[in-house]
Amino acid sequence: MSVSSVSVDLYSEKQLQQLVEEISLRFFDKPFRHRAFFNRRLRTTGGRYHLQSHDIDFNPKVLEKHGMEELIGVVKHELCHYHLHLEKRGYQHKDRDFKELLKQTGGSRYVQPLTERKVSYHYYQCQDCGGMIRRQRRVNVSRYVCGSCRGRLVQVTKND
Template sequence: MENLELQQLVETISIDLFGKPFKHKAFFNPRLKSTGGRYLLGTHNIEINKKYLEQLGKNELIGIIKHELCHYHLHLEGRGYQHRDADFKSLLKMVGAPRYCNQLPEVKQKRRPSKILLYRCTSCNLVYQRKRKIDTSRYVCGKCRGKLALVKEYLA
């Protein structure tokens, strides 16, 4: 699918679901990384991440288009177009658009396992489990004010 086909699809969805024309540009933006699409307030254009079409299919793309058209039409009408606004939430529900797009499969694979750090008080042997490293020269045991020492670091 190219930009021209995307433009036609957006215009069709706008007329069919919203009963209003889409008078601006819709195009694929290859630089979008963490989102399925975005509505630009200044130009009123809609940018779509092509990876969502390639990896999750046309249904996901249509959901993203519906979502961005909700932003578009509400903004042009001067109503609440942001995610937190009641107007936006009700319009999403009315047209069957998702509030957020699904995560790309390639992003799910990149997720790193979380690291667990175990610290032990040298005085009372109380064990502390943390996800982030702590500066043992600055922090002490909360029970006896003894010195802390890193015991073990492992992946969860």
């Protein structure tokens, strides 16, 4: 199975294993001898390399939301961790070896967002100076005052 001819259909575990093995040989000139699998419990990360077992699990949402190209970037990223760790070289994100190998292979540094993050805000208005204050967490208005004039705060409703 060629990397470029792979469809965007949801992969089976066997197809994912073949893809990871092929990318490993093609871009790293080294075989991938462990297990690659999907893990639906991953939330914000695209993939995870396990130091003890040397297995790699991938978030299926990467393929579902962003397609094959993004998944291939994540596979390359995790294979950088894999091969560098087995060679006893710097495999962490902060290490120069990791950054250089990631750049050489064209792996992705970060995965595109996988979840929609909607932040709601609480709005407060000072009764003395009329200043508006926006906070992610609620504020106890009987305890806190305006930072500019020390006036009393009142919660107001405002759509962002």
